[in-house]
Amino acid sequence: MRGIWTTDHIRQAEERLLAVTPEGALMRRAAHGVSVHAARMLAEHTGSVSGRRVVLLVGAGNNGGDALWAGAFLRKRGAGVAAVLLQPGKAHPEGLAALRRAGGRVVPLADGPQWIESADLVVDGIVGISAKGPLRPDAAALVERVAAPVLAVDLPSGVEPDSGAVDGPAVRATATVTFGAYKPVHVLNPERCGEVVFVDIGLGDELGEPDLRGLDAADVAAAWPMPGPSDNKYSQGVTGVAAGSSAYPGAAVLAAAAAVRATSGMVRYAGHAADVVRWHWPEVVATGSIFDAGRVQAWVVGPGIGTGSAGRDVLVHALGQGVPVCADADAITIIAERPEVLDARDPDTPLLLTPHDGEFERLTGNAPGPDRVGAVCEAARRFDAVVLLKGHSTLVADPAGRVLVNKARGSWLATAGSGDVLSGLTGALLASGVEPWLAAGVAADVHARAGELAARGVPASASGVLAAIPDAIRQARSLAP
Ligand SMILES: NC(=O)C1=CN([C@@H]2O[C@H](COP(=O)(O)OP(=O)(O)OC[C@H]3O[C@@H](n4cnc5c(N)ncnc54)[C@H](OP(=O)(O)O)[C@@H]3O)[C@@H](O)[C@H]2O)[C@@H](O)CC1
Ligand SMILES: [K+]
Numbered sequence: 001m002r003g004i005w006t007t008d009h010i011r012q013a014e015e016r017l018l019a020v021t022p023e024g025a026l027m028r029r030a031a032h033g034v035s036v037h038a039a040r041m042l043a044e045h046t047g048s049v050s051g052r053r054v055v056l057l058v059g060a061g062n063n064g065g066d067a068l069w070a071g072a073f074l075r076k077r078g079a080g081v082a083a084v085l086l087q088p089g090k091a092h093p094e095g096l097a098a099l100r101r102a103g104g105r106v107v108p109l110a111d112g113p114q115w116i117e118s119a120d121l122v123v124d125g126i127v128g129i130s131a132k133g134p135l136r137p138d139a140a141a142l143v144e145r146v147a148a149p150v151l152a153v154d155l156p157s158g159v160e161p162d163s164g165a166v167d168g169p170a171v172r173a174t175a176t177v178t179f180g181a182y183k184p185v186h187v188l189n190p191e192r193c194g195e196v197v198f199v200d201i202g203l204g205d206e207l208g209e210p211d212l213r214g215l216d217a218a219d220v221a222a223a224w225p226m227p228g229p230s231d232n233k234y235s236q237g238v239t240g241v242a243a244g245s246s247a248y249p250g251a252a253v254l255a256a257a258a259a260v261r262a263t264s265g266m267v268r269y270a271g272h273a274a275d276v277v278r279w280h281w282p283e284v285v286a287t288g289s290i291f292d293a294g295r296v297q298a299w300v301v302g303p304g305i306g307t308g309s310a311g312r313d314v315l316v317h318a319l320g321q322g323v324p325v326c327a328d329a330d331a332i333t334i335i336a337e338r339p340e341v342l343d344a345r346d347p348d349t350p351l352l353l354t355p356h357d358g359e360f361e362r363l364t365g366n367a368p369g370p371d372r373v374g375a376v377c378e379a380a381r382r383f384d385a386v387v388l389l390k391g392h393s394t395l396v397a398d399p400a401g402r403v404l405v406n407k408a409r410g411s412w413l414a415t416a417g418s419g420d421v422l423s424g425l426t427g428a429l430l431a432s433g434v435e436p437w438l439a440a441g442v443a444a445d446v447h448a449r450a451g452e453l454a455a456r457g458v459p460a461s462a463s464g465v466l467a468a469i470p471d472a473i474r475q476a477r478s479l480a481p
Pocket of ligand 2: 063126128154157
């Protein structure tokens with residue numbers, strides 16, 4: 001798993017490392033990494049480094065210092081480098097001296113726009129992990145003029161480092177070089193960061209437990225259930241799906257089919273869409289009511305069941321079976337309206353809630369807001385459940401405060417029925433015995449991969465996402481070392 005640390009923890013780790021590192025060494029290491037990637041970008045975009053024009057946007061702190069040192073290194077490779085200082089009195093003195101020694105120039109703020117307009121590459125050293133709020137007007141006016149590729153130092157300025165939130169003008173980077181660790185902004189706002197390039201500055205041993213985690217293909221491949229030589233249809237876990245209705249059978253078909261595609265364990269369907277499900281997916285054992293469905297190892301409850309008393313009875317029954325329950329869609333609305341339904345749950349029975357923003361607001365009384373990580377952790381504690389908050393980057397929190405962030409792979413999953421597919425995938429993983437936090441994370445990962453594979457650059461439907469599940473699982477397995 002990939003660790004992600006908040007800026008407080010990064011700062012503490014940096015302080016410990018600084019105490020045992022020669023003065024300035026850390027910044028030069030970081031800046032060297034920036035210059036290497038800047039040279040690579042110049043070569044890619046223009047065919048050369050020497051003779052190309054690099055403009056540095058330099059703020060008041062060490063982030064600007066990194067940019068100035070990187071500019072000095074780029075000068076040595078023959079690039080022309082001009083620095084625009086946003087707060088000349090506060091620019092990093094050693095960095096400034098290094099740039100000047102290397103033959104770089106400092107241009108007045110008023111001339112910034114014309115330099116930016118003729119740049120081959122812009123380096124954003126406006127602000128790093130001490131950032132608060134959006135770009136200030138001077139910086140915003142300069143950033144507005146940028147047409148060249150932008151390399152952000154540590155993070156795109158103007159984007160909130162710990163939440164990825166954007167509340168005004170902010171840099172949109174082509175690539176971002178991060179030092180020593182991934183920070184929340186890199187996974188919560190990947191569109192603003194562009195390609196994220198990791199530069200090791202030796203922080204590793206100082207970092208401690210990560211605040212958030214991201215899954216690699218290897219984690220997904222290791223967690224995904226695969227049949228072994230002694231397995232049969234029951235031993236791999238039976239997934240129960242209570243979804244859809246006779247008027248709206250689509251949710252039932254999509255959720256049950258996703259479970260079928262996810263594992264070779266058995267899938268039972270219970271509900272008024274039994275005939276339609278059976279017709280589309282003959283391998284599903286379908287029955288008209290959850291009350292006469294056989295044993296399952298996990299229930300998926302909610303998509304399309306309605307929010308009336310019939311839906312409520314279905315949810316209460318599933319919660320009382322002593323097996324993990326993934327509650328989605330209408331089940332979340334039922335819980336929001338009548339929290340007492342959760343009394344049917346044995347406290348040891350894992351519960352997984354998978355709201356989108358609207359359902360989250362219904363459930364908790366508040367929209368997730370800009371601090372999505374804080375919001376999802378609070379909900380997980382309050383409901384003593386694993387909560388998967390859908391969004392561009394999907395978050396999964398458990399009551400103990402562990403948080404997984406699932407990297408967005410475009411917006412292909414913003415389509416009707418896509419959530420039903422995710423709940424079916426999640427249910428199948430729960431049924432096979434994967435712990436709920438990880439089950440939700442790996443299901444979201446494969447769901448996102450399937451969305452990307454189904455779309456291949458053009459909009460995809462939920463049925464397309466469903467069809468791409470086997471290839472998505474293959475992809476994760478093939479990328480695992
Ligand atoms: N520590 C280390 O060893 C290493 C650190 N490294 C680097 O240092 C960076 C952190 O540097 P840092 O702490 O000096 O602050 P930094 O982010 O440059 O901000 C400076 C000042 O900007 C201001 N400001 C705030 N918000 C703003 C906004 N929205 N728009 C505009 N300005 C804004 C605010 O000052 P104010 O104007 O409010 O007084 C703030 O104090 C880190 O990201 C990495 O790049 C690497 O070299 C590796 C070694
Ligand atoms: K920056």
